[in-house]
Amino acid sequence: MSKLADLSAAGTAVWLDFVDRKFLEAGGLKTLVEQDGLTGVTSNPSIFEKAMGHGDAYDGTLAEFDSKHPDAATIDRYEHLAIQDIKAAAETLRPVYDRLDAKDGYVSLEVSPYIADDTDATIAEARKLWDAVDRPNLMIKIPGTLAGGPAISATIAAGISVNVTLLFSLEAYQRVADAYATGLEERVRHGQPIDRIASVASFFVSRIDATIDKEIDRRVKEGDSQSDTLKSVRGKVAIANAKVAYAWYQDFIASERWQALAAKGAQPQRLLWASTGVKDTAYPDTLYIDQLIGPDTVNTMPPKTMDAFRERGTIAPTLTDDIAGARRVLAEVERLGLDLGTVTGRLVEEGVASFATAFDDLLGAIARKQPATA
Template sequence: MGKLNDLSAAGTAVWLDFVDRKFLEEGGLKKLVAEDGLTGVTSNPSIFEKAMGHGEAYDETLASFDKEHPDAATIDRYEHLAIQDIKAAAETLKPVYDRLDAADGYVSLEVSPYIADDTDATIAEAKKLWDAVDRENVMIKIPGSAAGAPAIAATIAAGINVNVTLLFSLEAYQRVAEAYAMGLEERVRQGQPIDRMASVASFFVSRIDTTIDKQIDERVEKGDAEADALKALRGKVAIANAKLAYAWYQEFVASERWQALAAKGARPQRLLWASTGVKDPAYPDTLYVDTLIGPDTVNTMPPKTMDAFRERGTVAETLTQDVDQARAVMAEVDRLGLDLPGVTDTLVLEGVASFAKAFDDLMDAIAKKQPAA
């Protein structure tokens, strides 16, 4: 037993924000499951771009696919590779899924970032990917945008597990939590079971501090009269934002609406802390794990953050501590005119654009890997 196992015991499931063919084939994921109590994996276009776009780990598989499908489009070639990795990860995590009776053991695959603003296209792609992977312990990632919310409700209603991604604000999170409940309620109306449906709401953390801290530093440099108050907020806004989201989650799962679903076997949509790698070297590298520990949550960590927490993380139920202080931090953000709503709106757009750029780069890299003669 180590600190990552202790983290799971404290209620925060340990997921890995990384997937790679070589890592899977060499047993890296199996090792984390066996030794650190890992119970999930997340992927995104940036992760796949790094995995597939560089090196030769995928070349043999791609050559075989190209021989059988010489006229395949680049997107089909990518999906063939990605789905193989997701299936392999799902099979590694299947014993976890079975042991925990579908409460965990999931691997996530994202819909195309090109369709983030298209509800119908998102629903269609989620169903296509779900059918292609054909594993019950898979989640399809859908952005928590205005267009994504109805897609989430429809996808859950269709019996597809969903990882809601790119959440930055409490309001966006509330919208997708409602969408999850709506999807479950629709399944109940259809006479369908809901006791093995699963969803997580991926709340991004470090990017908020990166953006807010930059604003703070710029204002302090210009000699802002509130310099001391501004500096006191550095590295605190993202954590306060997350704590208030969790406080709302606790209220929601205690509500009559949710309790009616729970009575039929519904599982809560767990909050998942994403973007937990620390960007500012002035902060501890375990900051966004240490401070966000609590029941029914997930922390998906890049490998470096996981290594850091294994070595020097601190396990304590921190999510429910200092919630009034978190509210005070958010009040100060508002008073000082840091415009968190504007920041979070921009971060959603930047997140979609970043994934789209990674997807562009990925398609370009795969297109350059010519079919075998």
């Protein structure tokens, strides 16, 4: 059994933050499922831009599509390619989904980042993508913006599993958890089943430290009188934030509201740790896996981080360790004026903008691959 499989046994499911046509066709995903106990895949515009925008792996499929649809818009050409990859990944993961009775085995496909602040458009696109992929182990990714909340509820109520992305703060996560429960409650009111609907709430961890650490370093360099204390919280804020969020999750699933849903078969909305590649070489490259291990969680890793954990990761129930210490870190952050609330709010905006830029680049690359009849 590999160390990644041991991680899954400890309660943290292993997902791959990567999709690529050649990788899928070569059986790379199947190998990870069989050897490492992988149970899920995530995608986003940045991942698809790297996969589709470079090389020729998708050219044959695109040429065939263009020959049949010479007047297709660029967005339709992209969706055709993306949906093929998502279907292939879903087929590979379907045995996992069946074995775990719909509790895992999911592949995620994101709505357009252009509509992150449009509730109705998000709901409509979630339904369109769900119908196009037509696989029960699909999760539609919806950003955890203010507009995303009601879209999440409506999508869950429609019987579609959801991966909520771009979460950074406890407050945003609490809104998302409420949205998930609200969608399930709507189904219950209409006498519809809820036992095979799943959701994850994706916290992006490394970006918090990257932003906070930059401010810490600036203040220390300028000789801040609180330099020693500032240095003491460097690299600890994202993990503390995640631990406090998980503590809230534990309280929430013990609540009367959630227990009423659980009695009808509801699956808990697992916390998913995303952006787990370390951005500061001063930290261990497995930091955001080692320190976030606990039941009912997911860690989605890029291939490089997965390789690192396989070689030198450590497994222990760290997520519930020293919650009081995590709260002290966050209290110090507030006392020091590092303004985590403003940082997390800005990171959501930057995340949406970054995905929109990647989407721009992706569509531009596909547009330059001219239709076969041109």
